[in-house]
Amino acid sequence: MSVITFGELAVELLPRETVLEGLERAGQRIPNSCRSGVCQSCLMQALDGEPSPQSQRGLKQTLARQGYFLACQCQPEGDLEVALPNEVLREFQTQVVGKTQVADDVLVLRLELPDGFACRPGQYLNLAVDEVLRSYSVASVPERDGYIELHIRRVPGGRLSNWLHDQCEPGAACTIRGPLGECFYLAEDDSDFPILLAGTSTGLAPLEGILRDALHQGHRGPITLIHGALRREGLYHGDKLRELAALHPNFTYLPAVRDEGESGDVALLLQQRFAQNPAKNTRVFLCGAPELVNSLRRQVFLQGAASSHIHADPFVMAPAPKVN
Ligand SMILES: Cc1cc2nc3c(=O)[nH]c(=O)nc-3n(C[C@H](O)[C@H](O)[C@H](O)COP(=O)(O)OP(=O)(O)OC[C@H]3O[C@@H](n4cnc5c(N)ncnc54)[C@H](O)[C@@H]3O)c2cc1C
Numbered sequence: 001m002s003v004i005t006f007g008e009l010a011v012e013l014l015p016r017e018t019v020l021e022g023l024e025r026a027g028q029r030i031p032n033s034c035r036s037g038v039c040q041s042c043l044m045q046a047l048d049g050e051p052s053p054q055s056q057r058g059l060k061q062t063l064a065r066q067g068y069f070l071a072c073q074c075q076p077e078g079d080l081e082v083a084l085p086n087e088v089l090r091e092f093q094t095q096v097v098g099k100t101q102v103a104d105d106v107l108v109l110r111l112e113l114p115d116g117f118a119c120r121p122g123q124y125l126n127l128a129v130d131e132v133l134r135s136y137s138v139a140s141v142p143e144r145d146g147y148i149e150l151h152i153r154r155v156p157g158g159r160l161s162n163w164l165h166d167q168c169e170p171g172a173a174c175t176i177r178g179p180l181g182e183c184f185y186l187a188e189d190d191s192d193f194p195i196l197l198a199g200t201s202t203g204l205a206p207l208e209g210i211l212r213d214a215l216h217q218g219h220r221g222p223i224t225l226i227h228g229a230l231r232r233e234g235l236y237h238g239d240k241l242r243e244l245a246a247l248h249p250n251f252t253y254l255p256a257v258r259d260e261g262e263s264g265d266v267a268l269l270l271q272q273r274f275a276q277n278p279a280k281n282t283r284v285f286l287c288g289a290p291e292l293v294n295s296l297r298r299q300v301f302l303q304g305a306a307s308s309h310i311h312a313d314p315f316v317m318a319p320a321p322k323v324n
């Protein structure tokens, strides 16, 4: 069995236990959120020994070469000496400067933009309050707007989302780490390529950021944003998006309410819009509920989108605790 050394502590991992689980069993608090290898909040560094290849999947090569790995994915073959990362993901202190309820279960939160925090709309950051750390996507264009906007869905029983909805007030201090993720607009030699953006609920956050960034950078190709919700009240920011569509003839906003027939089917709308655009150069951005994002990703790939042009951010949450 592998022995994990963390400072003064040495923990022998149980069969199939990850480094994160082993250290938690020994009473250590290691930052984590999705526990599925997506959010990178459990990043650690191996000072001695080899982390498993699986635990370095998705990390930048420069990080992997320095021994960084995701503790929630690491079941090493041998012993490891590990440490928490220092300066890899920069940490910034900030505060809440605005809070608006935009739907029953969705809150728009504005954070002060800390000096030196450079991020692209659509990327995500890890927000930490009192040692609880979760990922949220950036909906604003921070360098132009001067603040960071996040959209927070209330998850029943969820620790951070409920605290943000019910207790957090303007002035509350928090820490952000990042930015992370590859879901953002990249102006290329020409700006004529079609863009399709699709997501449900707060999946709108990164999509709205990408949309505004693309329009601001003068994107000329057609842009379609499909926003799905369970009920009409969940289609927050509809007025803003309709205003943008009226100002920019190349932008189409398609709200979709489930249970309202074909017009409410995000997958069908995406399929139809994709069929209207030349497949190979269309850029597709998919964000929100993991099952939907993964099935839409498959769908557009099978329709002919190049995999390098499909950008997806599934909002993976920690698995529910096991009930014995
Ligand atoms: C890359 C990335 C980007 C993200 N961006 C956003 C974003 O922009 N906006 C956003 O709102 N979220 C986003 N998320 C999700 C977010 O990080 C948190 O997971 C979410 O806010 C829940 O955190 P919590 O502390 O409230 O819940 P936790 O305390 O982590 O608890 C969540 C628990 O509830 C369970 N659960 C999930 N759904 C339900 C449900 N419907 N009913 C009951 N239980 C449920 C989960 O399995 C889990 O065990 C993103 C996630 C990732 C990985």
Ligand code: FES
Binding pocket: 031, 032, 033, 034, 035, 036, 037, 038, 039, 040, 041, 042, 043, 070, 071, 072, 073
């Ligand atoms: S990547 Fe490990 S907790 Fe999210």
